[in-house]
């Protein structure tokens with residue numbers, strides 16, 4: 079049991095000497111992304127090899143550092159030496175890697191980067207590593223393009239510790255913020271600190287966290303609740319999953335501090351159905367925190383009681399919306415309701431409830447420990463701190479990226495992301511999840527923060543960033559997102575239920591060559607009624623993909639509607655396949671592959687495609703070795 | 711500052727007039743009291759508000775900022791300035807009605823409302839994904855009346871988004887349904903109906919039939935078994951009245967029944 083900051087410090091000292099000083103450790107990235115790239119095999123091979131050799135070495139599973147394109151990732155920590163990260167490690171590498179680590183050396187073949195200091199979330203946070211000649215060829219983290227400019231606050235522990243070990247979390251400075259907040263600050267002081275820090279909600283809306291806590295503290299009614307939104311419904315965004323899988327205690331610690339600040343004794347974590355590993359990690363973390371007395375009654379001997387429960391999501395995107403989430407938590411249908419009385423006043427079971435996103439809660443210990451002013455010094459005027467983005471799509475380095483707010487899109491996509499592969503052109507960047515917007519390449523120098531993204535018609539959302547190249551049709555993109563939103567609309571209110579369907583109809587028609595000149599006006603009208611009249615945020619933002627593509631790529635809509643062409647050559651119904659007589663050698667490969675026998679011609683002389691029979695499958699284009707098939 | 715939680719009367723401005731709302735009273739209720747017309751579709755005074763049709767939207771102004779809110783749910787704050795009709799509101803209601811008319815072109819109530827807002831023919835093409843030509847607009851009134859007034863909760867939803875439909879549990883023969891017809895009565899679009907045939911009350915759209923009781927005196931079917939059972943749970947009814955239809959009960963019996971009805975309040 080830990081009942082005072084002093085005891086926590088003692089415990090931390092014990093944990094640190096236990097893990098770092100005795101023997102080498104290998105940490106294998108085994109979050110969902112690592113597992114998907116074969117980390118489990120490498121992990122098993124390492125353990126087997128180590129057992130075979132009978133060597134004294136720790137091999138543990140850790141979380142995700144964000145460099146998902148480099149998985150499997152392994153960190154090697156050798157007593158008295160710098161932490162080295164290896165990337166793309168395969169089973170074949172295992173013997174050599176072990177040899178190197180046991181010899182206190184570097185396995186150069188897979189070495190990616192080295193850490194320059196051990197960073198902990200306590201007062202004197204960075205302990206520099208001693209110089210080491212072995213490491214000369216290994217770049218420092220910041221010299222690796224993917225990590226250059228990144229600042230890992232939310233991801234501070236991701237990939238650095240065994241997420242099933244509370245001792246390792248404490249060793250890295252964990253629960254020190256909770257100890258400080260509960261034993262040296264009043265609830266009002268904590269709220270003031272969160273306000274001063276400028277922390278805003280990371281779940282999409284960007285609401286100032288301190289103000290939310292203050293309203294909840296001041297709200298009449300007991301009991302009060304704190305809730306963690308881990309529903310993460312945006313397809314393609316997975317930072318919440320990664321934090322929960324890699325560093326579950328950070329969220330618990332944030333919630334302990336929050337519960338004390340708003341005056342809640344009960345908390346809930348609402349986790350998306352599809353995240354079984356996150357649930358397992360959370361369960362385990364809660365049990366451990368209870369065993370040490372960090373959850374339960376009389377925490378840090380302050381008289382504050384706090385218990386946490388996990389709830390599984392109902393599997394719908396809309397359940398991430400605050401009122402729907404609370405309805406679902408109460409066991410009712412996960413459907414939004416009007417929020418004219420805010421959930422901080424009347425939320426779960428009609429009681430004051432403070433709901434924050436995973437990344438928001440996870441940032442709280444940072445604010446407390448490093449100080450509100452320090453935190454407020456990072457980022458822009460209106461957006462403080464960092465944000466984790468999931469960088470996906472047509473970009474070289476796919477992964478989770480955490481950067482200070484206000485970094486330009488260019489630095490994120492070209493610098494960290496390595497730009498668009500294969501010499502293609504960047505066309506647009508979609509941010510904010512399905513109901514975000516598409517920003518054209520011209521705006522690459524815009525900063526990434528709440529205000530800038532909104533002013534471009536898009537949004538921060540939960541931090542999804544999808545990079546699109548010149549082979550992307552923007553009308554098709556709008557259609558894709560509307561199809562998602564139409565399926566996810568709960569169907570309660572008319573503008574969203576009917577409007578998303580009508581929009582999808584029109585976009586589908588345009589993509590299939592049935593667009594009409596009046597369609598754009600109808601789309602705009604639908605956007606108006608959806609954004610003005612829908613009940614919840616899903617409906618009010620559902621038109622964003624259409625509005626931003628209309629704003630920035632109007633000519634593409636025009637080409638589809640007026641000329642019946644798809645400039646990006648994506649919309650199949652609008653493509654026309656023909657054979658260039660000059661290039662055709664009459665090899666007949668295309669005629670053989672055409673599934674509807676639309677291609678005819680004499681052997682060794684140019685062939686022709688019967689346009690009326692052609693189903694535009696593109697197989698002739700793929701097979702022709704003489705570039706004789708033209709697509710227009 | 712909030713009038714919504716303090717249980718006090720609230721003074722605000724409605725269309726330029728100073729008006730007062732009772733504690734917890736919605737803008738729609740205040741407007742109706744004062745004969746200010748606001749169109750509604752999913753509202754009925756016998757059940758709670760739901761906020762689905764969005765026709766009752768009004769605009770609230772605070773200084774330079776303003777927002778559209780549903781008047782059936784919005785409880786005014788002191789000094790709110792509220793307009794119940796203006797160009798913005800009109801435009802949005804018109805578009806909502808265009809969507810509704812496209813869904814339910816045969817429903818007279820919707821056609822009439824649409825005409826009021828100059829919508830004659832919706833501009834949309836036939837849809838592949840939205841329900842076309844269904845009478846049900848998913849206003850939720852049947853769901854609420856069954857749950858809140860009848861106390862049976864026999865009706866709910868299946869599907870989500872454009873697939874959403876009204877249904878009974880598992881889609882057929884709902885044990886909870888007593889065949890009282892409250893849903894049929896409250897439905898603003900005649901999407902629900904019932905028919906008494908062969909000793910059964912058939913709730914057509916709900917795929918449910920409920921046995922009828924024949925009058926001991928005249929032999930006519932006059933109510934369902936479950937309806938009478940429910941009635942007996944709630945009011946003391948002389949045994950000799952139970953299986954006699956209202957017409958045969960005679961004035962004296964009717965008086966007895968009426969008395970019983972008024973003296974024993976609803977649960």
Ligand SMILES: Cc1cc2nc3c(=O)[nH]c(=O)nc-3n(C[C@H](O)[C@H](O)[C@H](O)COP(=O)(O)O)c2cc1C
Nearest residue numbers: 279280281307310311398399400434435438615616
């Ligand atoms: C349709 C919809 C889906 C949402 N999904 C999520 C989600 O998956 N995770 C989340 O944290 N917030 C989600 N939100 C935002 C929440 O409603 C809420 O604003 C947020 O959880 C508050 O926490 P924060 O202030 O820390 O961001 C969603 C909102 C809407 C309208």
Ligand code: SF4
Nearest residue numbers: 568570571574614617
């Ligand atoms: S806006 Fe869409 S998701 Fe939200 S309540 Fe209305 S129908 Fe449901």
Ligand code: FES
Nearest residue numbers: 761763764766782
């Ligand atoms: S009457 Fe208010 S939303 Fe339908």
